[in-house]
Amino acid sequence: MIYWDHNAAAPVRPEVGALLARAFTQGGFGNASSVHGGGREARGRLDAARAKVARLLGCEPKEVCFTASGSEADALALVGAYAARPGKERRRVVASTVEHPALLGALTWLEREGAQVVRLSPAPDGRVPLEAVLEALTPDTALCSLMWANNETGVLQPVAEVARTCRQRGILFHTDAVQAAGKVPLTLREVDADLLSLSAHKFGGPQGVGVLVVRKGVDVRALTPGHQEGGRRGGTQNVPYAEALALALELAATEQSATATRVGALRDGFEQQVLTRLTGVTVNGAGAPRVPNTSNLRFDGVEGEALLMALDLEGICVSSGAACASGTLSPSHVLRAMGLSPAQARGSLRFSLGTSTTDAEVARVVEALCTHVPRVRALEAEASVG
Structure with missing residues (x-):
């Protein structure tokens, strides 16, 4: 599976998974509001997680x-x-x-x-x-x-x-x-x-x-x-999850610069290949500063949901908009606010890369788009004539 939906949910980092496994299997289940030893231990862990988040964000723990x-x-x-x-x-x-x-x-x-x-x-x-x-x-x-x-x-x-x-x-x-x-x-x-x-x-x-x-x-x-x-x-308070958030934020902050450079190059290369090999494709948000992992592409004459399902059958996970709004028939409120028509908004897909994304994945996704976009367009054109 090629997972390009990191903006919806990124995979749990192995270090974070290991922390949670220890928390749920090796005790440490006290209520952080309790005054006994188990509660004080939980409070100490919660305070440490809060202090770590504060240090990373540049604020005070409280x-x-x-x-x-x-x-x-x-x-x-x-x-x-x-x-x-x-x-x-x-x-x-x-x-x-x-x-x-x-x-x-x-x-x-x-x-x-x-x-x-x-x-x-x-x-x-x-x-x-x-x-x-x-x-x-x-x-x-x-x-x-x-x-x-x-x-x-x-x-x-x-x-x-x-x-x-x-x-x-x-x-x-x-x-x-x-x-x-x-x-x-x-x-x-x-x-x-x-x-x-x-x-x-x-x-x-x-x-x-x-x-x-x-x-x-x-x-x-x-x-x-x-x-x-x-x-x-x-x-x-959910002490293990607070600890997990703090650790994940620490790892993400440590790797941010290197990840942004590598993933940004993959995203830019992906867009360049798609725009070169396919006609009628537009990058929604092009010209504005963007985070390095996100590409929202509009495919003219294509129903985005049909293209999304075609990619899914090939094991490629992408999105047609916000994960919280999936399953709705309404076009993206973000793209509509940017001036896109309902048809243009519905013809757009979001590709959000992550730390695990590789050059090989980029090549596979580009090839899949080059295969399925013309097919979906032909089907849409045939349906409109019929």
């Missing part, structure tokens, strides 16, 4: 809040921070139309609660114009959220500049950094965010654990009441 996913981190950031905002007269929330579905859902919830939500559209290359964001940051703005890297196109947004301006204007800034971790340098020195979301399974950790960084002085109201995580998230 600013790290473990969650069950990146989606939960996004919701806690927006809903929690808006509910706890000190200046209740500030009701404006600024975000983009190309955010992750979890964040878009949080925006809809805020709107029902009386927030004035401003959704900014990207340019055709998928990047939200910096000038448009800065213009939208009016004095009544409470919160601005802009994803670091898009999950479908890999396009990088101007988060550093927006964070800097928000800081100057007293506006809270959140960035969904789920797709940036392990692909670009990621610390709060690069982007001075008040709130930052991560998800372990995007960089070699297990599914079911994430992080929300909440900087000192920022309050969030818990979505699940409880005393854990500094009162920001109730529920017994």
Whole structure:
């Protein structure tokens, strides 16, 4: 199998799998809130994991809040921070139309609660114009959220500049950094965010654990009441998964530069070969800065789902958009926001490479596309005539 869907879920790193195996088979199952020896041992492991994440991200340990996913981190950031905002007269929330579905859902919830939500559209290359964001940051703005890297196109947004301006204007800034971790340098020195979301399974950790960084002085109201995580998230902490996230993040950060160079060269070579050998192919997001592993290709005259299934039969795993939206018939909201028609959006596939990707895989995927794209086009043309 050729697995080119790392943006949906990256394989668990062997070191992380070994850590989890030890955690689940060699004891260490105490509740981190218990006062007995087993609980204190679990608390020590949790504190160590929190400190490691803080060191890697450039923040303080008490600013790290473990969650069950990146989606939960996004919701806690927006809903929690808006509910706890000190200046209740500030009701404006600024975000983009190309955010992750979890964040878009949080925006809809805020709107029902009386927030004035401003959704900014990207340019055709998928990047939200910096000038448009800065213009939208009016004095009544409470919160601005802009994803670091898009999950479908890999396009990088101007988060550093927006964070800097928000800081100057007293506006809270959140960035969904789920797709940036392990692909670009990621610390709060690069982007001075008040709130930052991560998800372990995007960089070699297990599914079911994430992080929300909440900087000192920022309050969030818990979505699940409880005393854990500094009162920001109730529920017994998953100590092994917190440790696994910390280890995966450490490994990803250590390898980031070398991986970006190698995988970026593979991605660029893949796109060049496809564009050279096939007609009617466009790179969605071309011209904008992108993370090095992601290629979103539009195939004219092709139904993306049919091409995806043809590739799947050859053992090639790719995606037609966000994994969270799979199974829906609606075209990608990201590609539609970039100006693509419904047919063009449905004719697009996402190829997200990873640390295990090889030159041989690139050659196989290119050959498969050169075989199946003309066939699917011919079938689509025949069906339209009929």
